[in-house]
Amino acid sequence: MPRSPSKTRPITIKDVAQLAGVHASTVSRALNPATRSMVAQDLAASILRAAQKLGYQPDHLAASLRTGRSLLVGVLLPDIANPVFAPILSGITERLIEDGYSTIVADAGPGAPSATTLLDGLIAHRVDGLVLATATRDDALVGRCLERNVPVVLVNRAEAQARVSAAVSDDMRGMQLAVDHLVGLGHRRIGHIAGPPTLSTGLLRLRGFEAAIRDQDTPLESFSQSATAYSREAGAEAAGRLLAAAPQITAIVAANDLLALGAYDALRERGLRCPEDISVVGHNDMPLMDLVAPALTSVRIEHRAMGREAAELLVQRMRRADASTRMVMLTPRLVVRGSTAAPRPEQR
Amino acid sequence: MPRSPSKTRPITIKDVAQLAGVHASTVSRALNPATRSMVAQDLAASILRAAQKLGYQPDHLAASLRTGRSLLVGVLLPDIANPVFAPILSGITERLIEDGYSTIVADAGPGAPSATTLLDGLIAHRVDGLVLATATRDDALVGRCLERNVPVVLVNRAEAQARVSAAVSDDMRGMQLAVDHLVGLGHRRIGHIAGPPTLSTGLLRLRGFEAAIRDQDTPLESFSQSATAYSREAGAEAAGRLLAAAPQITAIVAANDLLALGAYDALRERGLRCPEDISVVGHNDMPLMDLVAPALTSVRIEHRAMGREAAELLVQRMRRADASTRMVMLTPRLVVRGSTAAPRPEQR
DNA sequence: ATGAAAGCGCTAACAA
DNA sequence: TTGTTAGCGCTTTCAT
Numbered sequence: 001m002p003r004s005p006s007k008t009r010p011i012t013i014k015d016v017a018q019l020a021g022v023h024a025s026t027v028s029r030a031l032n033p034a035t036r037s038m039v040a041q042d043l044a045a046s047i048l049r050a051a052q053k054l055g056y057q058p059d060h061l062a063a064s065l066r067t068g069r070s071l072l073v074g075v076l077l078p079d080i081a082n083p084v085f086a087p088i089l090s091g092i093t094e095r096l097i098e099d100g101y102s103t104i105v106a107d108a109g110p111g112a113p114s115a116t117t118l119l120d121g122l123i124a125h126r127v128d129g130l131v132l133a134t135a136t137r138d139d140a141l142v143g144r145c146l147e148r149n150v151p152v153v154l155v156n157r158a159e160a161q162a163r164v165s166a167a168v169s170d171d172m173r174g175m176q177l178a179v180d181h182l183v184g185l186g187h188r189r190i191g192h193i194a195g196p197p198t199l200s201t202g203l204l205r206l207r208g209f210e211a212a213i214r215d216q217d218t219p220l221e222s223f224s225q226s227a228t229a230y231s232r233e234a235g236a237e238a239a240g241r242l243l244a245a246a247p248q249i250t251a252i253v254a255a256n257d258l259l260a261l262g263a264y265d266a267l268r269e270r271g272l273r274c275p276e277d278i279s280v281v282g283h284n285d286m287p288l289m290d291l292v293a294p295a296l297t298s299v300r301i302e303h304r305a306m307g308r309e310a311a312e313l314l315v316q317r318m319r320r321a322d323a324s325t326r327m328v329m330l331t332p333r334l335v336v337r338g339s340t341a342a343p344r345p346e347q348r
Numbered sequence: 349m350p351r352s353p354s355k356t357r358p359i360t361i362k363d364v365a366q367l368a369g370v371h372a373s374t375v376s377r378a379l380n381p382a383t384r385s386m387v388a389q390d391l392a393a394s395i396l397r398a399a400q401k402l403g404y405q406p407d408h409l410a411a412s413l414r415t416g417r418s419l420l421v422g423v424l425l426p427d428i429a430n431p432v433f434a435p436i437l438s439g440i441t442e443r444l445i446e447d448g449y450s451t452i453v454a455d456a457g458p459g460a461p462s463a464t465t466l467l468d469g470l471i472a473h474r475v476d477g478l479v480l481a482t483a484t485r486d487d488a489l490v491g492r493c494l495e496r497n498v499p500v501v502l503v504n505r506a507e508a509q510a511r512v513s514a515a516v517s518d519d520m521r522g523m524q525l526a527v528d529h530l531v532g533l534g535h536r537r538i539g540h541i542a543g544p545p546t547l548s549t550g551l552l553r554l555r556g557f558e559a560a561i562r563d564q565d566t567p568l569e570s571f572s573q574s575a576t577a578y579s580r581e582a583g584a585e586a587a588g589r590l591l592a593a594a595p596q597i598t599a600i601v602a603a604n605d606l607l608a609l610g611a612y613d614a615l616r617e618r619g620l621r622c623p624e625d626i627s628v629v630g631h632n633d634m635p636l637m638d639l640v641a642p643a644l645t646s647v648r649i650e651h652r653a654m655g656r657e658a659a660e661l662l663v664q665r666m667r668r669a670d671a672s673t674r675m676v677m678l679t680p681r682l683v684v685r686g687s688t689a690a691p692r693p694e695q696r
Numbered sequence: 697a698t699g700a701a702a703g704c705g706c707t708a709a710c711a712a
Numbered sequence: 713t714t715g716t717t718a719g720c721g722c723t724t725t726c727a728t
Contacts (some may be wrong), residue, residue: 061474065410090428102454224668291609
């Protein structure tokens with residue numbers, strides 16, 4: 001006497017075939033919109049009904065093994081906790097889902113395995129492509145993907161050699177906006193808290209700062225100190241160095257908002273007021289920057305759009321292996337708030 | 349003359365077997381730490397070397413098809429853009445990677461497909477388990493997972509029937525902390541901006557508020573208005589209703605930080621100062637809440653730990669199908685900052 | 697301790 | 713238009 005199956009086995013395409021009285025391959029064709037036209041309309045309909053009735057759920061895994069496409073894309077983030085990556089990730093998943101891809105997220109943040117280990121894990125899952133938000137200017141991971149022939153694009157940060165497509169903000173222009181704004185307010189001695197020079201954002205924003213200073217009609221004094229990381233603590237530390245080295249500055253341009261918030265901390269600690277004593281400009285315009293005190297003037301980057309663009313580049317690359325490599329550069333704009341003001345007359 | 353393969357075919361276990369001069373199954377045993385002991389030590393070593401030399405990368409997909417385990421876990425978020433979910437996600441991935449799982453993230457935020465569609469997509473990828481951060485008190489998705497026999501746990505929000513394990517904060521206690529603090533400061537007329545009652549956090553925090561009011565020795569007046577969503581805009585709108593209905597209140601307890609920030613907006617718009625005219629308490633203690641003006645007094649939830657706990661519950665459930673269903677409740681604590689103060693004497 | 701062989705669920709080339 | 717067949721890369725009985 002056959003015992004009734006207590007453990008429910010998942011419904012396969014074969015079960016559907018049996019119920020519909022056709023062969024499994026016919027079911028496969030009927031169920032896949034791309035091949036449905038190969039099946040007689042009414043038959044396809046009855047197959048669909050059978051599948052529905054059984055509660056059939058396709059198995060991507062098995063399909064992937066056969067087709068060589070997993071419909072999985074890996075996203076490697078430097079640190080999920082950093083608020084700028086949430087909208088980037090959101091933009092990426094939003095675009096990818098339109099083409100049927102799901103997103104595996106790997107966080108290379110503190111306490112995580114090495115980025116290389118994470119990358120190998122993603123590749124082991126046979127992702128169809130990768131978005132790296134972690135890229136340094138000279139990035140070994142990119143080479144690894146290229147070797148393995150896995151489509152890859154970069155987001156937010158680019159590498160020095162443009163081996164793969166990237167979606168980034170125009171970092172130099174962003175700094176120009178910041179410096180122009182400060183000079184327009186009357187500032188003549190401006191400091192920069194640079195990001196890590198190993199990251200494109202760190203280097204390009206520093207270069208952008210220097211270029212913007214040079215390009216002014218007015219001669220300016222400028223100073224800069226590099227932060228060791230994009231964090232509030234590193235920002236406070238670098239701001240301290242900057243203020244010690246150049247106490248005459250009347251404004252600080254930070255390479256990112258977290259650094260700017262660190263600068264707030266440093267100013268407060270020294271009894272300096274913002275913007276009365278020192279103006280501060282950030283970069284990224286993260287969520288809530290309008291609510292901090294003083295509200296932060298910042299270079300706004302459309303992170304969500306940037307994520308979408310990166311995903312778009314990847315989709316194109318996954319569709320055609322020979323898709324051209326290119327860099328999509330989004331134009332930032334300055335959002336002026338309360339952290340910048342004209343220097344006091346006696347400071348001039 | 350055989351042409352050299354221009355397109356690099358991925359290295360399979362067979363290639364390794366050939367190079368090592370053994371059968372594929374031996375390679376499989378040698379490469380898997382769990383079965384390595386079945387293979388002679390020196391042979392295993394030489395197989396490992398062969399794999400290394402060829403740059404062999406295992407194919408989880410093929411293994412999954414065979415073993416029925418994908419090493420993939422799905423995480424369904426209500427809205428990646430909401431800052432509380434970043435640390436939760438971080439905690440989840442951190443714990444799961446310890447057991448070799450990768451995380452597929454699906455965002456049910458604005459503009460996304462329906463949660464049901466996303467869930468089916470995750471199931472199609474044959475995830476070994478699911479973490480739902482989206483649960484309503486009466487959630488159809490949970491039932492769907494149960495039907496499909498997919499291990500599932502909830503995080504941050506619980507459902508009314510405790511069908512599955514969940515990691516949450518003790519929402520009622522959180523509100524007690526908030527109310528006790530305000531009463532201790534001398535407040536006697538307190539308003540609550542509640543979250544959506546369809547969410548456990550919304551309902552339990554409301555109940556917690558009411559219970560905390562009742563439990564005071566001093567008789568109090570209390571009022572509440574529900575926000576339609578956990579957003580700054582909805583918070584401003586609900587705060588407006590609250591102030592209109594009960595202008596005599598001296599303090600507002602919001603069901604979450606975004607609602608509290610919305611209350612800030614509403615107060616500012618009406619020319620009311622915080623904390624001089626009205627004290628405000630938030631809930632969650634999101635990143636940056638120490639920097640908004642005024643710095644927000646808030647009920648701190650350890651979101652990262654909560655994510656880890658949820659992942660832990662899921663791992664246990666995935667290991668043993670009969671693992672007990674339970675609720676892990678983290679104890680919140682109050683972080684007092686500048687948004688709360690004693691009411692002015694004439695307000696008493 | 698190792699090899700042989702079957703098969704996970706699906707798709708695609710080929711046949712009819 | 714539909715069925716037949718083979719096989720994606722791996723793991724796991726079973727046999728040796």
